[in-house]
Amino acid sequence: MAISITIIACFVLNFIIPIGYLLKQKERRANSVKAVMGLQIFVFFSLVITATVFMFGAANPVQAFADTAADATGTAASTIDGWRYLAAALSTGMGSIGAGIAVASAASAALGALSEDSKVMGKALIFVALAEGVAIYGLLISLLILFA
Numbered sequence: 001m002a003i004s005i006t007i008i009a010c011f012v013l014n015f016i017i018p019i020g021y022l023l024k025q026k027e028r029r030a031n032s033v034k035a036v037m038g039l040q041i042f043v044f045f046s047l048v049i050t051a052t053v054f055m056f057g058a059a060n061p062v063q064a065f066a067d068t069a070a071d072a073t074g075t076a077a078s079t080i081d082g083w084r085y086l087a088a089a090l091s092t093g094m095g096s097i098g099a100g101i102a103v104a105s106a107a108s109a110a111l112g113a114l115s116e117d118s119k120v121m122g123k124a125l126i127f128v129a130l131a132e133g134v135a136i137y138g139l140l141i142s143l144l145i146l147f148a
Contacts, residue, residue: 014047018036018039049086052082084146087145088142088143095134095137095141098135099131099132099138102134106127106130107128109127110124110127110128
């Protein structure tokens, strides 16, 4: 119960502190807003990972892994399965985010080049397809984690 209250308090503070910092500043520059948003995103994802570890973790992780090695009843298998699901979700999610960023920049550059010369259509599509491959690689890694 105390862990869930701590995690909820951290989530609330994650939004209150950066907004209070921005409101306290007299001069809002784009660099400071970007820095605060970057910090907020970093803290948010670190809290999500921490909350997931607490959710899937056992009271004594060393004992959980020892039970899995020694006991074939599956008492601590849920802990290992939780880590597998977390790794699969992170590989798919981060691969998709990376592919989205790559496609955004490659597609805008391809459209700009296409508007000047229509002969570069094939080359532009190849670069956009290469950027999409990152998401497919993340999905393949997550499938290997889950089913291998």
